[in-house]
Amino acid sequence: MTSDIDIITSHRIVPVVVLNDSQCAAGLADALVSGGLPIAEVTFRTDAAQKSIEIMSKRDDLLVGAGTVITARQVDLAVHAGARFIVSPGYNQEVVDESRAQGVPVLPGVVTGTEIMAALNDGVIVMKFFPAGTFGGPATVKALSAPFPQVSFIPTGGVNLDNLAEYLSLPCVPAVGGSWMVPAKMVDGGKFDAVRELTAAAVRAVSDLT
8 A cells, every 4th residue: 555655755856835725626637647747745834724625635636744843733734734745844743643543654853963863763764954055955965875874864945956856866755835826826736737837847957867
């Protein structure tokens, strides 16, 4: 049986979405699916996040998760709305515990060996490396993979078409997170044809690497 993490890694890109208006959720979902990237990490940075997850998760052809989750309460809200995976910007025991209690995979954020060891001690082996660009990018990910060969990193923050190949060339990086195909201003403006084109270009870029 294919897990939700397997779905993420098969597409190799997780669109990181900021929705300021839940009325844009359906159009964004259409753009992602038609662009060939049926995944969305909807960040809990806005009041529209929960409703947007609820709208988007009703689709059978779209894997929807919640990002920027920093409390157990947000885990509950996200899962109740239909989120199928949880992403956190840091390592928080309550977030990890509640995600497991709710039966959804969780990707905690790490940037240091200490954080990675804490996550490993808790049985987490797939982690978000965030903010990737600020903390050394691919070179740091590669360096961390040496002492932690069992860990898979999903770098997020500063990832774009220019450095996509460098990240995805690393054996320890099964996927990356990025927002370049879903710019907030474009989403807010309802420019979903443009979002679809950017999404399709991202999918082509990944295909060109294989």
